[in-house]
Amino acid sequence: xxxxxxxxxxxxxxxxxxxxxxxxxxxxxxxxxxxxxxxxxxxxxxxxxxxxxxxxxxxxxxxxxxxxxxxxxxxxxxxxxxxxxxxxxxxxxxxxxxxxxxxxxxxxxxxxxxxxxxxxxxxxxxxxxxxxxxxxxxxxxxxxxxxxxxxxxxxxxxxxxxxxxxxxxxxxxxxxxxxxxxxxxxxxxxxxxxxxxxxxxxxxxxxxxxxxxxxxxxxxxxxxxxxxxxxxxxxxxxxxxxxxxxxxxxxxxxxxxxxxxxxxxxxxxxxxxxxxxxxxxxxxxxxxxxxxxxxxxxxxxxxxxxxxxxxxxxxxxxxxxxxxxxxxxxxxxxxxxxxxxxxxxxxxxxxxxxxxxxxxxxxxxxxxxxxxxxxxxxxxxxxxxxxxxxxxxxxxxxxxxxxxxxxxxxxxxxxxxxxxxxxxxxxxxxxxxxxxxxx
Numbered sequence: 472x473x474x475x476x477x478x479x480x481x482x483x484x485x486x487x488x489x490x491x492x493x494x495x496x497x498x499x500x501x502x503x504x505x506x507x508x509x510x511x512x513x514x515x516x517x518x519x520x521x522x523x524x525x526x527x528x529x530x531x532x533x534x535x536x537x538x539x540x541x542x543x544x545x546x547x548x549x550x551x552x553x554x555x556x557x558x559x560x561x562x563x564x565x566x567x568x569x570x571x572x573x574x575x576x577x578x579x580x581x582x583x584x585x586x587x588x589x590x591x592x593x594x595x596x597x598x599x600x601x602x603x604x605x606x607x608x609x610x611x612x613x614x615x616x617x618x619x620x621x622x623x624x625x626x627x628x629x630x631x632x633x634x635x636x637x638x639x640x641x642x643x644x645x646x647x648x649x650x651x652x653x654x655x656x657x658x659x660x661x662x663x664x665x666x667x668x669x670x671x672x673x674x675x676x677x678x679x680x681x682x683x684x685x686x687x688x689x690x691x692x693x694x695x696x697x698x699x700x701x702x703x704x705x706x707x708x709x710x711x712x713x714x715x716x717x718x719x720x721x722x723x724x725x726x727x728x729x730x731x732x733x734x735x736x737x738x739x740x741x742x743x744x745x746x747x748x749x750x751x752x753x754x755x756x757x758x759x760x761x762x763x764x765x766x767x768x769x770x771x772x773x774x775x776x777x778x779x780x781x782x783x784x785x786x787x788x789x790x791x792x793x794x795x796x797x798x799x800x801x802x803x804x805x806x807x808x809x810x811x812x813x814x815x816x817x818x819x820x821x822x823x824x825x826x827x828x829x830x831x832x833x834x835x836x837x838x839x840x841x842x843x844x845x846x847x848x849x850x851x852x853x854x855x856x857x858x859x860x861x862x863x864x865x866x867x868x869x870x871x872x873x874x875x876x877x878x879x880x881x882x883x884x885x886x887x888x889x890x891x892x893x894x895x896x897x898x899x900x901x902x903x904x905x906x907x908x909x910x
Contacts, residue, residue, distance in 0.1 A: 472575065472576045472808065472837070473513075474491060474513065474575055474600075475490065475492075475493075475574040476489075476490045476491075476571075476572075476574075477570075477571065478490075478533045479569070479571075480559050480569050481532075481536065481558075481559070481569050482532060482870075483865065484526060484529060484530075484533065484872075485868070485869040486871075488872045490861065492514045492517060493514070493858075494512050494856070494858050495857070496512070498857065500852075501831065503515075503831070503832070504831060504856055504859065506836070511602060514856075515831070515837075516827070516830070516831065516840070516855070517838075517859050517860075518842075518849075518861065519840070519841065519872075520843065520860065520862050520863070520890065520897050522864070522897060522898055524865065525863040525897065527842040527863050528813075529870060530842070530863065531811075531812040531842060534667075535671075537573065538667055540640050542664045543643065544636065544639050544644070545639075547638045547639075554569075554588070554590055555590070560868075561867070567590050569587070569588045570586070570587050571584075572584070572585045578658050580599060580658065581600040582597065582598070582600055582655070582659050582662070583599075583600040583607055584597050584598075584642075586640070592614070592615045595640060597609075597611055597642070611623070611641065611651060611653070613641050615637065616637055618630065623652075625650045625652070629651065632644050632648060632650065641656075642659055645657070666807050667810070668801065668807060668808075668809050669812075670809065670810065670812065671812050672812055672813050676794050676797065677743045678743060679794065679797070680752065680753040680764050680765070680766055681743070683707075683766070684711070688800070689796065689797055690709065692803075693707055693793070693796040696796065696799070699829060700826050701821070703771050704771075705770070705771055709766060711762050711763065712762065712763050713763075714731065714754060714761035727754075730742070731754055731761065740754060740761060742755075746783070751782065751783065752764060765781060766781070766782050767780070768782070768789075787817040788818045792822070798811070799826075799830060799839070803836070805836075808837060808840065809839050809840070812842050813844070814842070815845045820845040823843070823845055823847075823848065824845070824854065827854060828853065828854060846887045849886040849887040850887065851882065851884070857875040857878075857880045857886070858875070860874065860875040860876075862874075862895055862896055864896045875895060878895060
């Protein structure tokens, strides 16, 4: 689980910016939004608000960048426009080092990971966190190609590995070649790789049909959510038919038939067909038989009439909700930390409200962190605690990030109205140079 995330000199975050999932113990509303079973109580959800261009998406990008650095060996060298694009640009003498610090809980141990990413050198440090109550215990500290502390049994081998991969995280290298002989280093890598996920506006899930077909729990969860939040969809089914039978009824699928027939790996066929960000169908081989798997939506019509509709007939909002379902399931039941940029993208505010209400009321063990413009969610009586609400705002190009918990908020205050009135910042500022008639 995530405790804190600190960003410096990344995109619009020039100054050190700190985000955390610590609850205000004086607030008693929604006690079920707090995980209390570990040494440090942690929040279940966080919503981030702010004007367009204030830095909300850059916060999500910051974590995605750090995650990519830790889990992909060639991440920095594969950046399309180079590392320069990620430094804060609006300063006369810009720094050329990105700094991240993150504190997290995994396997009942608290970790603190610091990394400086520069054009010429990478420095990183992993410690067992003392949570500010005890001294941190260093697992490893690396500066460039050198290990500074502690003394490792294979230090020469580590130095050689770093010399060959100077811009790669030691957490990644150790996962590939476990030379640190450290369970904690392995744990830190696994947390990033297995326990975190980032969903952007353009994210797709190519294996969504396969996932819903193979995991009944996720399909049942999706059906429960869809039936309760008011989509007009009774249930979602996964239908599998013989490819030869399916092609008889789909005369416009000549190109797909050609691709399948020409596939040299027909014994292990696995094709996902996407169209307009929709998972149209999967084609696979099972017991030497080619099979087509599709999603069918049981929709409610006039006077109780029901009909099965395919995904092409669904709205963008329904498709977006469907793509979020596996991740929301993981956030509730698999201890994952899910970052979602613009969770309300293409989705009506009332549906998002109902979705988050169900999420908050369901007992879980992970965390959901998202950006949004839906002010309807700012409801401290029915949905979110003030310590679960964050804002971003820009000053001279620099993004600032702060919690609503920094304000004295009475439990009866209408937060939505106060936010729209500009009481907490994080809203657009409009400038005019003339009268309305002139405009």
